[in-house]
Amino acid sequence: MPIIENTSIIREGKQDGYVSEAQVYHMIKKYSNAYLYLQFDVCEVKKVHNSVPDGERYGAIQGRLVTCEFNKTLENRWIQPFSLRDFELPSENEYVLVFEYGVPPNTKLYYIRDFSSDRKLTYNISNFGKSGVPLEAEVNRASAVVNNKVHKSVPLPRYKDGDKFIHGRFGQTIQFTSKNKQDPCLRISNNTNKFNEEGLYVPYFDNEGSVIYLEGSIIPLDLKQRVEGADKFPELTGDQIVIESDRLIFQSKKEEIFINSFKKVSINSPEILINGQPYVHGNLIKDIVDQLVSILGKFSTGQVGTVSGGVVVGTSLAKETAILKSIRKQIFSSKNLESKTNPLGKPSKEKSDEELTNYLITSGY
Secondary structure, X not given: OOOOOOOOOOOOXXXXXXXXXXHHHHHHXXXXXXXXXXXXXXXXXXXXXXXXXXXXXXXXXXXXXXXXXXXXXXXXXXXXXXXXXXXXXXXXXXXXXXXXXXXXXXXXXXXXXXXXXXXXXXXXXXXXXXXXXXXXXXXXXXXXXXXXXXXXOOOEEXXXXXXXXXXXXXXXXXXXXXXXXXXXXXXXXXXXXXXXOOOEEOOOHHXXXXXXXXXXXXXXXOOOOOEEOOOOOOOOOEEEEEEEOOOOOOOOOOOOOOOOOOOOOOOOOOOOEEOOEXXXXXXXXXXXXXXXXXXXXXXXXXXXXXXXXXXXXXXXXHHHHHHHHHHHHHHOOOOOOOOOXXXXXXOOOOOOHHHHHHHHHOOOO
């Protein structure tokens, strides 16, 4: 806020009582210079315009300044968000930075980011009343806001030199970090308190709900394989993107989906359906075909008993018929639970302190 000293004493004028031209010039210059710089004040938010946006009041707030206008609510003066590109709507009782911009008397108030007065990522709404002596109705309103907000524990991620973070109130983080102190990494995490951690947590796939991870490092990525009995991961280095969550959905609303690989496409799951039909494992279908070839070979070599001069007697083919029925059942079964090549999924689990320490020391995150 432009702060103009109100303790200035006008110097005595000439003997005739008039102020000289030089004195008037310097006084005007002093007060006009107050608007040459943006000066900030802390504002305690008292009202948030979060109803249907009407354009001018989109994201606007009302509040009371802590320093310049102590204990004075800015009545009928809506404070606009400084930017809608990087926008976060504050809550009642939170504190934001406010400044005034424009040519007097047509100046407007703008606010920028809130600050964590109680060192939390969620709602900083418990320390209301710092901007002055609140009225009883204001205290009751502030108490109701505090009681109605969900109190959630959101841990902060461990950081390294050069890191940059964007945190949400509810456990989302965008982390710009590095591996080997130079290779770029970008991590987008959701549900960072999956194991209800307190304080700080190590950004890792197991203790985050969903992760999109982009990196380009010569250090192998420490990524746990979630499916046993599947193709083992090669050495994961270089430019790559990892998406991990409890469930992944790829769905096209209108056009095609293309999956192309320069080298190899590996799909592993305990059950695979294509167009609603079960996928048959390669080793299984090979064994089935081998059995069919064996049975047909018996017919061609005359190893199957027949009645002399007549057709094959049904009872003599009972064993072979049973085998064919078994083969048919195996082909059209949705699962081959007895196949040793069938992979098994395994859920994520929380890392021990020793594992996390080793993870930080070795590959980093």
